[in-house]
Amino acid sequence: MIRYELTCRKDHRFEGWFASSAAYDAQAEAGEIACPVCNSKKIAKAPMAPSVAKTGSIKASTKALTPAAMRAALVELRRHVETNAEHVGENFADEARAIHHGEAEDRPIYGDATPEEGEALAEEGINVARIPWVPVGDA
């Protein structure tokens, strides 16, 4: 099973589970996926994003923003994370766990985690956030 974060045209975010990416494509094309909030069938995959631990100082307000302003805010968020947090890549879950248990230096980190890893961390009471990771540099 694959979990996708989806958005509708009104930017409602929701999750969907699919047997495969092909199954998602087929269901999306057939109009079988609807936004749970507004029932729109114009949905798209939200960009996959890495997780960030210790996000206390990072707040992204995406309310009432135009797409351009939202993108700018996300670029800003990404820069903030890249400047202030250490990239730990695929070791994110292990590192977040080590910091939580005091086995590693307490510091902000970011990196990649699978949805399963994210859920496991949440169950262990480890505070991580999944953020939209926009590409920087292309217009």
Ligand SMILES: [Zn+2]
């Ligand atoms: Zn919607």
